Amino acid sequence: MKRRKFIQNASLSTFGIAAGTSLFASKKNIFSSEEKSAQIETANFPLVIATWNVKESTAEAWRVLQDGNSALDAIEKGCMVEEANAEGQSVGIGGLPDRDGNVTLDACIMDSKGNYGAVVYLQNITHPISVARKVMEDTPHVILAGKGAEQFALSKGFKPVDLLTDASKKAWEEWKKTSQYKPIINIENHDTIGMLAIDKNGDISGGCTTSGLAYKMAGRVGDSPIIGSGLFIDNEIGGATATGLGEEVLKTVGSFLIVELMRQGKTPQQACEEAIGRIIKKNPDFKNFQVGYIALNKKGETGYYSIHDGFSVTKYHDGKNENIPSDFYEK
Numbered sequence: 001m002k003r004r005k006f007i008q009n010a011s012l013s014t015f016g017i018a019a020g021t022s023l024f025a026s027k028k029n030i031f032s033s034e035e036k037s038a039q040i041e042t043a044n045f046p047l048v049i050a051t052w053n054v055k056e057s058t059a060e061a062w063r064v065l066q067d068g069n070s071a072l073d074a075i076e077k078g079c080m081v082e083e084a085n086a087e088g089q090s091v092g093i094g095g096l097p098d099r100d101g102n103v104t105l106d107a108c109i110m111d112s113k114g115n116y117g118a119v120v121y122l123q124n125i126t127h128p129i130s131v132a133r134k135v136m137e138d139t140p141h142v143i144l145a146g147k148g149a150e151q152f153a154l155s156k157g158f159k160p161v162d163l164l165t166d167a168s169k170k171a172w173e174e175w176k177k178t179s180q181y182k183p184i185i186n187i188e189n190h191d192t193i194g195m196l197a198i199d200k201n202g203d204i205s206g207g208c209t210t211s212g213l214a215y216k217m218a219g220r221v222g223d224s225p226i227i228g229s230g231l232f233i234d235n236e237i238g239g240a241t242a243t244g245l246g247e248e249v250l251k252t253v254g255s256f257l258i259v260e261l262m263r264q265g266k267t268p269q270q271a272c273e274e275a276i277g278r279i280i281k282k283n284p285d286f287k288n289f290q291v292g293y294i295a296l297n298k299k300g301e302t303g304y305y306s307i308h309d310g311f312s313v314t315k316y317h318d319g320k321n322e323n324i325p326s327d328f329y330e331k
């Protein structure tokens, strides 16, 4: 029975490679199958991978994993490092505000059992990832928004904090002079933190935390806290998470798409490339926005891909914590 399943998967995977290559070949012939297999990276467990250059976050997640803790614990602790970094202007405290000067945070977390929790439009709390975990573990719901999310956080002992730092306030005041809204590609080379981890038992969890697009309309919620868009985990298959223009990730349900493509036999790399291809096909304006995906499968293989140059990932495995530039579509 097991062997039959294996053969089935193997043939699906061969089909996946062929289908992936021909899809892209019709648009831009930049991915030969040799290149594709060269991009497959196998690693021993545990492993953690995150969007952007966040070595301190991955180091913390790795430390938690090395101690034999769950991928879920590693994700929460790893994301918390960046949320607490007031210098980072796209996550947690210090995040750039919306047009009205309010810092509003979105985050979600998903564990290996398929449980999910999220907060959207959360204000005055430094660690939305931890509040999302509490939503998942301590409530009958999966998403809490705005004031309700804040009240819930306070009831759980989170401390109220003014998230607008002087630097972010200054940047917002500068922005108000023109009030021109244009999503910036690779803002400060560091953005939403999406993180995927596989622990010593081979179980996968993920998290995603952000202050969203700078100077967004009040009330705007992006992809990051939405299951299937900013993050999706299926412990039988793997996980995926996103950064960049959330509206485009939402419209293509990017992270769910990547996991389903891996289920069909694609490698994490092929799946990320196809999900980016889906956005490019649907939106001719892709030259003006960035989206980046990362993926991890059950074997510990990883993949990452973006529309434009400048996206990178941080991966900690085999005792090495590395920031790696991602390949990209628009050459």
Ligand code: ASP
Binding pocket: 191, 192, 210, 211, 212, 213, 221, 222, 223, 224, 242, 243, 244, 245, 246, 247
């Ligand atoms: N994906 C985030 C959002 O749309 C922002 C980002 O990653 O730049 O809210």
